[in-house]
Amino acid sequence: MEKVIVVGGGPAGIMAALKASEKNEVILIERNNEIGKKLKLTGGGRCNITNNRDIDEMLQKVVTNKKFLYSAFYRFTNRDLLDYFSSKNLEYKVEYDQKVYTGSDKADDVIKTLLDDLKNKGVKILYNSKVSDLIVEEGKIKGVVINNIEVINGDKVIIATGGKSHPQTGSDGSMYDILEKYGHKIRPQYAALIPLVIKEDFMSKLQGISMKEVVMRAKVKKKKFEQMGDMIFTHFGISGPGVLKLSSYINKALENDDITLTLDFLSDKSREEIRNIIRSNPQKTVINNMKGLLPQNFLKQIISLCDLEEVKSAELKKKDENKLISMIKEMTITARETLTIKAAMVTSGGVSVKDINSSTLQSKIVKGLYLCGEVIDVDAETGGYNLQIAFSTGNLAGRLEE
Structure with a gap:
């Protein structure tokens, strides 16, 4: 022994x-x-x-x-x-x-x-x-x-x-x-399995909003990474299970450079399907037509970011429609760093x-x-x-x- x-x-x-x-x-x-x-x-x-x-x-x-x-x-x-x-x-x-x-x-x-x-x-x-x-x-x-x-x-x-x-x-x-x-x-x-710090100022307007089954994509040099999962907007950036998973694949690259992320909040719907929902009732406001499509607090903020609060569907310009759909299907944000390893x-x-x-x-x-x-x-x-x-x-x- x-x-x-x-x-x-x-x-x-x-x-x-x-x-x-x-x-x-x-x-x-x-x-x-x-x-x-x-x-x-x-x-x-x-x-x-x-x-x-x-x-x-x-x-x-x-x-x-x-x-x-x-x-x-x-x-x-x-x-x-x-x-x-x-x-x-x-x-x-x-x-x-x-x-x-x-x-x-x-x-x-x-x-x-x-x-x-x-x-x-x-x-x-x-x-x-x-x-x-x-x-x-x-x-x-x-x-x-x-x-x-x-x-x-x-x-x-x-x-x-x-x-x-x-x-x-x-x-x-x-x-x-x-x-x-x-x-x-x-x-x-x-740090692995760690929230990400995001550069864009508009993140603060989304603070506290939780989203389900978001598809998150990142590209590091020639490698592409994709994860699906729930996420939450925070005062510093983004967190949640999907974000934590993605962080483990990009944490080393973040030491040297910022990384662009794209978020798809409605991966089960095409741009055309979302377009049809936005235009479904010409006399209703854009946000009313979109009611139930995504969390209401999220819709309010992205419609505000696009300056479309009181705009009716019939008055919606094509360029604004595309901007709004892009916010939903391919929101582009920049990861600057992770939180410290102590929080990982x-x-x-x-x-x-x-x-x-x-x-x-x-x-x-x-x-x-x-x-x-x-x-x-x-x-x-x-x-x-x-x-x-x-x-x-x-x-x-x-x-x-x-």
Whole structure:
């Protein structure tokens, strides 16, 4: 029996500790006074455990380094994860877009289930303990240093310290410096699944308006990206599930330049169909003819932006009609930047996958050192995929295969 140290009590670290404990003595080191602090934030506090799609489809939702995750995803699938929770009597439900949530809508129930299992498997948890260094001798891990003072020796170490998003939960990126010191390449970190800051002044007039199933398009050099989802206009720009997904594909490019976005608020209708609705009753105002087509507060604002508040359909000029339809079918706005990484749901970037064996998640640089979860340069769209990455990579790392 070997002594295994797991650093980080988030979903990846917990799953790694549970798997490793099947054959080893395990110590889980957590810098907070509780485990799963960031897990509580997922799904708006409801905990979007995973997604119910087939694993092949799940992999297509991975934004960065999807091939690296093949072994992890197939050796511990979303079905395996849900079977695990079912075996612990945790109820779950599948909702819109195949998102899986706890039956109670409480992330605390997931954390309690995992904590109980850790206790049952004899995992020792050290709370309020921050790993300040690794102990590496002749290219092999020998243990860790916590709080700059105490040495804990171990045969294997699993790093699951997360990225830089939501640093108040403990994932402040400090482990990157330690790993870099021992030879690992650290890829630049970017905010992923993050609202976008928009240049145009008229955004402020739309603040607070929510829109359903908007098609959002962006072009970065020769690559085109498209996402559909709900969105909301904010005081700084745009947010919402669709925007968050799109942000993960354009976040790196935003470091160097602004990006033009086009928004289609009625993707199920052609320009001609909208034109016919606008002209349906010549004696009514444009906004009356359009009533029910889109949220009324949105219609009021875009008609105001086009200076068409009291204009009747019969009086509507062709150029104004085209301008209005364009506002609906291809509103053009400019993304200037994302919000800071501290506000991101996920970190894009981290330990280079080239330094990690994808079949075992053991470091290629330091023998006996394993990495899992958000600390690695992998990220996915919103919808439970990033949590599945955490659980799957945690399970694979916890196998401690050479």
